[in-house]
Amino acid sequence: MISKRIIPCLDVRAGKLTKGIKFKGNVDIGDPVEAARQYYEQGADEIVFYDITASSDKRDIMIEVVRRVAETIFIPFSVGGGIRNLEDMRKVIGAGAEKISVNSAAVENPQIITQGAKAFGSQCVVLGMDVKKVEQSKKTPSSYEIVVEGGRVYTGLDALWWAKEAQNLGAGEICLNSIDADGTQDGYELNLTRLISESVKIPVIASGGAGKPEHLAEVLTAGKADAALIASMVHYKTYTIAGIKHFLAERGIKVRNIW
Amino acid sequence: MIAIIDYNAGNITSVARALENIGGNFVITDDEKKLKEASHIIFPGVGAAGEAMAYLRPQKLDVALKNCFAAGKPMLGICLGTQIILEHSEENNTDCIGLVKGVTRRFPDKLTCGDRALKIPHMGWNSVVLRRKHPVFEGIAPEAEFYFVHSYYPAPAEEAVVLGVTEYGINFCSALTFKNLVAVQFHPEKSGRPGLQLLKNFCAWRGK
Numbered sequence: 244m245i246s247k248r249i250i251p252c253l254d255v256r257a258g259k260l261t262k263g264i265k266f267k268g269n270v271d272i273g274d275p276v277e278a279a280r281q282y283y284e285q286g287a288d289e290i291v292f293y294d295i296t297a298s299s300d301k302r303d304i305m306i307e308v309v310r311r312v313a314e315t316i317f318i319p320f321s322v323g324g325g326i327r328n329l330e331d332m333r334k335v336i337g338a339g340a341e342k343i344s345v346n347s348a349a350v351e352n353p354q355i356i357t358q359g360a361k362a363f364g365s366q367c368v369v370l371g372m373d374v375k376k377v378e379q380s381k382k383t384p385s386s387y388e389i390v391v392e393g394g395r396v397y398t399g400l401d402a403l404w405w406a407k408e409a410q411n412l413g414a415g416e417i418c419l420n421s422i423d424a425d426g427t428q429d430g431y432e433l434n435l436t437r438l439i440s441e442s443v444k445i446p447v448i449a450s451g452g453a454g455k456p457e458h459l460a461e462v463l464t465a466g467k468a469d470a471a472l473i474a475s476m477v478h479y480k481t482y483t484i485a486g487i488k489h490f491l492a493e494r495g496i497k498v499r500n501i502w
Numbered sequence: 503m504i505a506i507i508d509y510n511a512g513n514i515t516s517v518a519r520a521l522e523n524i525g526g527n528f529v530i531t532d533d534e535k536k537l538k539e540a541s542h543i544i545f546p547g548v549g550a551a552g553e554a555m556a557y558l559r560p561q562k563l564d565v566a567l568k569n570c571f572a573a574g575k576p577m578l579g580i581c582l583g584t585q586i587i588l589e590h591s592e593e594n595n596t597d598c599i600g601l602v603k604g605v606t607r608r609f610p611d612k613l614t615c616g617d618r619a620l621k622i623p624h625m626g627w628n629s630v631v632l633r634r635k636h637p638v639f640e641g642i643a644p645e646a647e648f649y650f651v652h653s654y655y656p657a658p659a660e661e662a663v664v665l666g667v668t669e670y671g672i673n674f675c676s677a678l679t680f681k682n683l684v685a686v687q688f689h690p691e692k693s694g695r696p697g698l699q700l701l702k703n704f705c706a707w708r709g710k
Contacts, residue, residue, distance in 0.1 A: 246627045
């Protein structure tokens with residue numbers, strides 16, 4: 244039976260990690276390729292890169308990072324951030340990424356999902372959703388709303404509707420980030436994750452709020468997520484991927500044990 | 503020299519990078535002459551069966567592949583490459599190459615594991631239970647997992663060709679072998695060390 248995936252997320256700005264990642268001996272690693280290699284060797288099932296480079300003239304640096312990552316690790320990885328059109332997708336996939344993720348670009352132009360799926364296959368197109376809890380209303384019957392620009396801008400889109408719509412448009416997977424839980428390390432937003440995961444046929448990666456292995460266990464069982472994104476809890480060496488997997492396996496959650 | 507067949511279907515560069523990593527000598531080509539000269543053939547692919555066959559046929563690559571197979575060259579099919587080696591695919595209702603008897607089917611709509619509904623595509627890591635030993639799987643632990651991403655699966659007509667089986671709501675054939683051919687549904691080039699080991703084994707295999 245299929246294993247639940249544990250996916251570290253790396254934020255990259257102009258080719259450098261935005262947060263130092265501490266590995267054995269407290270080495271601070273600023274190179275995303277080296278960080279990816281270490282997580283690959285520690286048993287990550289996949290890696291997500293977010294390019295948060297603000298200026299578009301520095302975007303090509305990320306393409307070079309992608310190329311080097313693809314030579315170094317032999318597991319799937321995805322790249323999100325700053326992908327606005329088919330040409331951006333082509334560059335990232337051509338450099339060796341398996342998947343691209345679109346977030347605000349898909350809100351502005353949903354057809355980008357269909358175009359990407361047609362050009363590269365649905366399995367290549369991940370919809371990134373940033374979600375906030377709101378009052379239930381006619382506009383947001385699920386009481387979850389899609390936000391953009393780090394949660395500063397409300398789009399008026401109901402999160403549940405958008406997830407289904409993206410699936411119909413051809414998205415192959417959803418990376419579901421709760422802005423409310425993000426950075427708290429208090430656990431994933433379980434209700435949101437279960438609601439979305441039970442309503443779509445495509446896999447859902449839970450994101451935002453992971454602080455300890457129990458949180459992953461919750462979201463992969465009660466939350467019905469297919470995969471869990473992690474950041475700080477492994478970046479700062481509080482936990483290792485192998486340790487988290489051991490914890491999950493002991494609770495009967497199937498994870499990949501040999502790599 | 504290993505020939506990776508280029509037919510405009512996706513993950514060619516991933517396969518090439520994995521071969522670079524294990525020190526395999528390869529060429530990416532759609533040239534029949536180069537295929538004839540190659541010692542081994544890798545037939546990769548992601549995408550849809552209909553489009554793949556529509557590209558292969560006018561280039562006569564289907565015929566070239568049949569010739570390579572008949573000549574006894576060791577061949578490795580990957581993902582879509584494996585599916586279109588069979589006779590027919592339910593995807594776009596496509597007639598395929600037919601090196602092996604059987605069809606490619608779509609996963610049933612309501613797949614479950616216990617009370618849990620399973621997602622389509624089957625995307626992620628899963629194990630392969632081998633029915634027997636094979637040189638291409640030599641040195642790979644039985645618990646090893648491989649990376650899958652697909653909505654269709656190979657269903658060969660003859661049990662004898664089934665090499666490995668994977669469970670995802672149903673048991674499906676995830677590895678098959680017939681004479682000098684091995685074909686897998688998963689992506690060895692994206693399956694970490696066990697995947698690289700499989701590619702290494704294939705490069706050393708004589709097809710017997």
